[in-house]
Amino acid sequence: MASAEKNTNKKKTAKRETAESMAQKQREISVSEFFLKNRHLLGFDSPRKALLTAVKEAVDNALDACEEAGILPEISVDIAQTGASRFLINVTDNGPGIVKAQIPKIFGKLLYGSKFHRLRMSRGQQGIGISAAGMYGQLTTGNSTVVLSKTRSQKHAHRMEVQLDTASNKPTILKEEEVEWLPAFYPAPGEGKETAPVVSHHGTSVSIEMEAAYVRGRLSVDEYVKQCAIVNPHLEIHYRISLLKSADEQNGDSESPWTTFRRVVKTVPEPPQEIKPHPHGVELGMLMKMLKDSAARNVCSALAHDFSRISSSTAHEICERAQISPKARPSTIAHRESEALFKAIQETKLMRPPTDCLSPIGEEQLTAGLKKEVEADFYTAITRKPSVYRGNPFQVEVAMAYARPGASEYLGGDDPVRVLRFANRVPLLYMAGACAITRAVSGVNWRAYGLNQPKGGLPVGPLLVSVHIASVWVPFTSESKEAIAHYPEIVREITFGLQECGRQLSVFLSRKKRAAEAERKRNYMEQYIPHLALGLRNVLDLDDKQEKKVIASLHSMLEHTHLQI
């Protein structure tokens, strides 16, 4: 090697590094620095998407908090343009509020939260979203996240201005005070026309200013709010976006009107239960870690207590198969023994994971949500039985709405069908092409259900297809949670759901076709009734009155029989 090293380029005088000089440059990278530089991974890669992502994270948190506290959620989303490419976003809820000490960490620290370590369906799962939105606002405008929150037991609300110190991933509190809680967060006083102001004695209100852009359409906040109302029929959401007027328009009203999406369901969804990991979804290294950390006194009870679906007798069976003593201390199980244990677990037949960790929307509510926001002639919905991928329970729900061609603004007749994608009740707007839902919809043979379909593509028609996947851990393709990874188990379940609804659709479409056909025949026969009556009059020598009676009874006969034609 010595000779080769001599040959290196001599033009440059750049310093050669050594192991020692390189060691001095090594340093820790904070997770905030990482995501600040990689902000496209969190959904902040364009100004338009940034606006949506921020609203989405705030609304997700508000809904999760309300439901965990058993409160019917009422949320306002208020967006105001503050500069050519700047927006101030406010999201206020009637949730349980946040205790003072937690506010800085929840809004000013990445990877902090209550949802990551438990196995239970929720919208948020990573503890990144809302702090990332604040971090992006801070990066692009220098401004803090402003949080106002009041819990049930507090007399006053806390108001905090929080920033995130990216070098340490820790919150900095810039200002902190006690203030009056909002007496009515929607509509603002003096604006209420249709609705009485909402009064709640607790809740959270978060404001973030950021560089952003607003563009109408299928990737807009408007669409997100609408889909949110569809998939959360128990949610009442108030929304407005106020854009800066150009110089000509300065005279008009400066604020836009509110739009309210009413709830049609008056009950909070059943709170999902937390479950323990299923043994078949746990890798060897994880098993070793769980044994090491276990509070149980012996392997047998560690298996029974730390996992779901292992009874005491199953635990004994597993130990026997692995040829280890059920009385051994979990922490002292050596490497070789844990491997035998792992194998024994894989070979033992176990019940599938419990599914009360999931809270599906339900067929009735799915349809109710669709009906209130999308006008159509036919609705159907199906909630599949829970299934499992990599040890994680999940459940698929599919709903459809079909409108006569041209009848719905939302559903164009000659366009590909409209696919709404939802994960744990959150609408997914971006990255449709990368999503397991899109793949499943394109993979179904829609011609069998009476729709046109270009080869390998989405079917065509005035149809809305809504797919919801509920899971304790939705496998998203990136931290920005926009598309679901192509796990075969998931694609298969979605396909089955689509086919079930497709058959309902097919029944509706062929009935519609038959009804149209019958109508056509009936009209045709009606033309002949007078001629037939005239013929009968001549043959039977009837008078005017009798002829009219014959005509009437022929019409009546036609009316009563046309359905069977």
Place this chain on the structure above:
Amino acid sequence: MASAEKNTNKKKTAKRETAESMAQKQREISVSEFFLKNRHLLGFDSPRKALLTAVKEAVDNALDACEEAGILPEISVDIAQTGASRFLINVTDNGPGIVKAQIPKIFGKLLYGSKFHRLRMSRGQQGIGISAAGMYGQLTTGNSTVVLSKTRSQKHAHRMEVQLDTASNKPTILKEEEVEWLPAFYPAPGEGKETAPVVSHHGTSVSIEMEAAYVRGRLSVDEYVKQCAIVNPHLEIHYRISLLKSADEQNGDSESPWTTFRRVVKTVPEPPQEIKPHPHGVELGMLMKMLKDSAARNVCSALAHDFSRISSSTAHEICERAQISPKARPSTIAHRESEALFKAIQETKLMRPPTDCLSPIGEEQLTAGLKKEVEADFYTAITRKPSVYRGNPFQVEVAMAYARPGASEYLGGDDPVRVLRFANRVPLLYMAGACAITRAVSGVNWRAYGLNQPKGGLPVGPLLVSVHIASVWVPFTSESKEAIAHYPEIVREITFGLQECGRQLSVFLSRKKRAAEAERKRNYMEQYIPHLALGLRNVLDLDDKQEKKVIASLHSMLEHTHLQI
């Protein structure tokens, strides 16, 4: 709201959460826990990809270390199957080695490294890769990462067994000892047939055992190693993979032979220089942070020292435009003033960022790399001038190789062209469909250059298209670094590079076509020469000797003119 809350579901007895009970569940999530759960984001979503990702991360690190130390890299990749779905991966290099104190952190902690905080082209950029590979090995087999390293100044090598404590994202050292450094890491003693063993007095050797799968083909480690040799013509890489034999084959040799990809370039690439951020790529929030953290005594010198392309006079110009005093302390610049400063910077014309932070491969070396691994009839390469996206300098290089249809195993005649994608000299194999390079190749009109192309797709033919993007910060679509995000500036530069090479290709293809045509005509005319000579002999009454002379001179004339036909 009170009435609404009463209506909540009464069936369940699940505990209602309050702000206080929720606060108790909030906790910090370690970055290792996050990525362990989200391991598909790091490239460990399937056993096959896991094998490739681990090799890739180890080789990337080895190459970076060698080049920074000015050492011509020689690397061995030794993969051995140890179980039905288990592989032991070893990567050994002749690099500068790693000082003892750094080994645990580099291999047992996520987000730790020397490359994240500097603006300079390198293969690694995040400080995640190799620790993530170790973490995955640990998760799936329970085994530690074994590191052996010797620096130039050490007498013996250090051997360490390292694990990653995912709950704290900190390394645990399981075993640590001083051992002899490998006297020859390739070929193992007694195996050398063609080559003398490689001897290096320093280097690093890392071994990881993990659940994985080996499948040949375009997404395999084989292909990665080959492409690595193409894009790093100064690298000598030895590679073998030994699979477990089935029961029938037990008698044969248990180890596979090594394959060596020789270097054809004997110089280490020019070491890229570290640069400072370009002012036009810095957001307001970042500007504020930089001013706050600046060591300079006044704004003017902060601007001149902490950024690239701001001279002292430009700094004064910017301060004047922003109406702030050049003597103000950077840390006390208030919010309002930093915004004015930010605006002033945007409005000031500045030179583009310096580009010695990039180390392109170069046209000659690009061609040399291709020639040694891919047999073809025509090669061309182009290195574009550096360009800028979001303040980050980047540079595109394109190379092409064209083989007669059927002449190359690597290039099928009727298939889409083979696209090799490289970022900072690293081959990208997965997620081709999501990559800016694929988009650019599909977007070029290849018919103009003499190739068939289905609408909107890749062109068809026995052509290899190799695209390399070098940047201080390659914007990957995920942490697993498999595809480049669609920044318009990047897609445009790639397109220009493809078009330049396409024109060369077009010249070659039409020359080839003309040459074939000329050859045809020449053969045709040659047939007539004897008849022409006979005619002349009769007319001019020539003797045998003269006739032969005429034939010879006609042949010679034809030979000298056929190129112009």
